[in-house]
Amino acid sequence: MAMTKKIPDTIKGANTFCPGCGHGVVVRLIAEALEELGHADDAICAVAVGCSCLVNVALGIDKIGCPHGRASACAAGIKRVRPGNLVFSYQGDGDSLSIGLAETVYSAQRNEKFTQIIVNNGVFGMTGGQASPCTLIGQKTTTTVDGRSVNMSGVPLDIMKMFGQIESVAYLARGSVHDAQNILNTKRYIKKAFEAQMAGAGFSCVEILSPCPTNWHMEPVDSMERIAGVVSAYYPIGEIVTGGGLNA
Amino acid sequence: MKQLMKGNHALAEAAIRAGCRFFAGYPITPQSEILEYFSWRMPEAGGSFAQTSSEIEGINQVLGAAAAGQRAITSSSGPGFTLKQEGISYMQSLEVPAVIVDVMRYGIGLGDIFYGQGDYFQATKGGGHGGYLLPVYAPSSVQENADLVALAFDTAEKYRSPVIVLSDAAIGQMCGSVELPEMKEFDIDRFEWALKGRDRHYPQGRTLTDRMYYDFGYDEYDKHERDRYDAMKENEQLWEEVQAEDAEVILVSYGISSRICKEAVKAARAEGLRLGLIRAITVWPFPTKAFQKYNGKASAYMTVEMSQMGQMAEDAFIAAHCQTPVYSMPTGRDVADSEDIIANVKDILAGRKEAF
Ligand SMILES: Cc1ncc(C[n+]2csc(CCOP(=O)(O)OP(=O)(O)O)c2C)c(N)n1
Ligand code: SF4
Numbered sequence: 001m002a003m004t005k006k007i008p009d010t011i012k013g014a015n016t017f018c019p020g021c022g023h024g025v026v027v028r029l030i031a032e033a034l035e036e037l038g039h040a041d042d043a044i045c046a047v048a049v050g051c052s053c054l055v056n057v058a059l060g061i062d063k064i065g066c067p068h069g070r071a072s073a074c075a076a077g078i079k080r081v082r083p084g085n086l087v088f089s090y091q092g093d094g095d096s097l098s099i100g101l102a103e104t105v106y107s108a109q110r111n112e113k114f115t116q117i118i119v120n121n122g123v124f125g126m127t128g129g130q131a132s133p134c135t136l137i138g139q140k141t142t143t144t145v146d147g148r149s150v151n152m153s154g155v156p157l158d159i160m161k162m163f164g165q166i167e168s169v170a171y172l173a174r175g176s177v178h179d180a181q182n183i184l185n186t187k188r189y190i191k192k193a194f195e196a197q198m199a200g201a202g203f204s205c206v207e208i209l210s211p212c213p214t215n216w217h218m219e220p221v222d223s224m225e226r227i228a229g230v231v232s233a234y235y236p237i238g239e240i241v242t243g244g245g246l247n248a
Numbered sequence: 249m250k251q252l253m254k255g256n257h258a259l260a261e262a263a264i265r266a267g268c269r270f271f272a273g274y275p276i277t278p279q280s281e282i283l284e285y286f287s288w289r290m291p292e293a294g295g296s297f298a299q300t301s302s303e304i305e306g307i308n309q310v311l312g313a314a315a316a317g318q319r320a321i322t323s324s325s326g327p328g329f330t331l332k333q334e335g336i337s338y339m340q341s342l343e344v345p346a347v348i349v350d351v352m353r354y355g356i357g358l359g360d361i362f363y364g365q366g367d368y369f370q371a372t373k374g375g376g377h378g379g380y381l382l383p384v385y386a387p388s389s390v391q392e393n394a395d396l397v398a399l400a401f402d403t404a405e406k407y408r409s410p411v412i413v414l415s416d417a418a419i420g421q422m423c424g425s426v427e428l429p430e431m432k433e434f435d436i437d438r439f440e441w442a443l444k445g446r447d448r449h450y451p452q453g454r455t456l457t458d459r460m461y462y463d464f465g466y467d468e469y470d471k472h473e474r475d476r477y478d479a480m481k482e483n484e485q486l487w488e489e490v491q492a493e494d495a496e497v498i499l500v501s502y503g504i505s506s507r508i509c510k511e512a513v514k515a516a517r518a519e520g521l522r523l524g525l526i527r528a529i530t531v532w533p534f535p536t537k538a539f540q541k542y543n544g545k546a547s548a549y550m551t552v553e554m555s556q557m558g559q560m561a562e563d564a565f566i567a568a569h570c571q572t573p574v575y576s577m578p579t580g581r582d583v584a585d586s587e588d589i590i591a592n593v594k595d596i597l598a599g600r601k602e603a604f
Binding site: 010040042046047053056060064065067073075076077078079080102103106 | 446
């Protein structure tokens with residue numbers, strides 16, 4: 001049987017992320033999920049500041065460029081006035097968990113009914129590889145030149161644990177893009193999050209472990225191995241809450 | 249039908265009647281009654297209300313809702329108004345129309361909950377980064393709290409710009425008789441540019457972001473911005489004049505202070521002193537057209553405002569074009585007193601007061 005390569009029509013063309021970057025894979029998974037769920041025409045994305053901005057040239061759906069850290073607040077505002085649309089934020093870990101932590105946690109706490117996509121690469125990619133809240137202990141960045149220490153910066157932030165304490169959230173999962181199986185699983189998580197949203201169940205979030213070869217100063221393949229090793233050891237992959245929220 | 253209402257409540261009810269169906273904000277005195285009123289009234293009118301975790305979250309929810317085509321509003325005061333500035337700058341860069349209310353209180357830092365007019369610079373000079381401008385309406389009565397918030401939405405949509413209503417604690421807290429506007433409803437899909445999902449106008453989806461990136465050539469953007477602000481300056485100036493035509497000295501004021509100036513004009517005229525008033529209704533664009541009529545004709549302008557040093561005085565100075573001297577009477581945390589105003593005017597005429 002002949003194989004056909006199917007590209008969702010919401011993929012605008014070649015993306016502009018660095019070679020080996022995980023963002024490109026995540027964007028593709030979102031595009032496929034939207035197409036398969038029949039939501040390509042009503043989807044609205046609140047785009048964060050960071051390498052996430054490059055979604056503007058990658059994804060052919062309605063999008064808004066939000067202030068740094070505020071994409072989840074914008075998404076909540078959009079969803080509140082257009083409850084029939086599929087609304088999601090697309091944010092890096094710096095955007096969502098450093099400057100935008102309040103907007104992130106309170107969107108979940110207030111049960112805002114959109115989906116938050118967090119691409120966690122453990123660094124501030126766009127600004128040149130400074131430490132983020134998710135930088136691992138011992139990891140060298142331009143602002144932790146001897147490696148992150150617990151003494152100076154505490155332990156890496158685990159948003160799934162924080163969200164997990166909020167009983168009203170509808171769906172939570174942590175995926176990864178470091179190998180084919182995890183890519184497929186991550187797509188399933190994204191679809192389930194979108195479905196929970198469209199069922200009106202409540203807040204949903206998928207955090208995705210993603211490589212930044214440029215600022216990790218690693219080859220793409222080595223970056224994938226790093227996620228398979230130390231990154232996923234600290235940030236366990238899998239579904240955290242399913243069927244929660246108002247369906248529970 | 250006229251009814252008796254508190255200024256803050258009249259503003260909130262008028263916004264609903266102007267078709268506003270989204271509010272997000274955070275408590276701060278003397279603005280909280282607006283938030284409280286919307287908390288029950290917005291859902292009753294079929295809209296959405298959010299008490300957010302901060303003013304930052306509030307303005308950004310409003311940014312999202314307004315970008316999706318809804319008439320949306322937020323309100324705050326002093327420190328909270330400061331937190332909204334980043335969002336306002338973004339609204340102007342995306343050209344998203346929304347209304348932001350600042351019920352001014354006194355002072356810098358935490359300041360005090362009493363009335364003041366110290367946010368003039370922040371409101372009229374582009375309080376966030378990058379050097380933008382935006383229309384700012386300054387109500388001076390309960391009726392104007394209602395009228396100007398409704399007008400603010402129309403102006404916001406006309407220019408795709410955020411618009412500020414610069415009220416103050418006195419206007420917000422006072423009770424007055426008000427004729428509310430008729431109830432309006434708007435189709436959320438009425439704007440082609442607003443987020444709604446890709447369609448035939450935007451087969452690749454809308455990219456509603458800083459308009460400088462994709463919508464204008466490198467050489468076009470600055471001019472585009474200048475043209476927008478020039479059009480606002482040309483078309484949107486609003487002011488009221490009180491016996492300015494034959495005045496020797498013209499008071500220049502706005503909001504709560506201008507109410508006292510009206511009294512002062514009356515009292516001065518009773519003494520045979522030819523005093524007049526230009527009351528700015530838009531503090532940006534500043535009503536320079538009013539000044540053009542009296543520059544070189546009146547012998548002095550005197551600004552009356554509640555701030556530590558004159559703020560509006562600077563705009564009056566520019567508008568006077570060095571053709572008529574400008575004097576400043578900043579009254580700090582006290583509302584001006586009619587007798588004081590007249591005493592200052594007499595000092596000007598006797599050459600005893602220093603020009604601004
Ligand atoms: C208020 C504000 N502070 C700082 C910045 C600069 N800035 C742009 S992107 C970014 C961090 C992005 O990191 P992250 O969210 O992890 O996304 P990534 O680029 O790694 O995908 C920062 C600090 C900004 N744009 N706005
Ligand atoms: S800097 Fe990192 S996160 Fe940004 S595009 Fe390049 S690889 Fe991706």
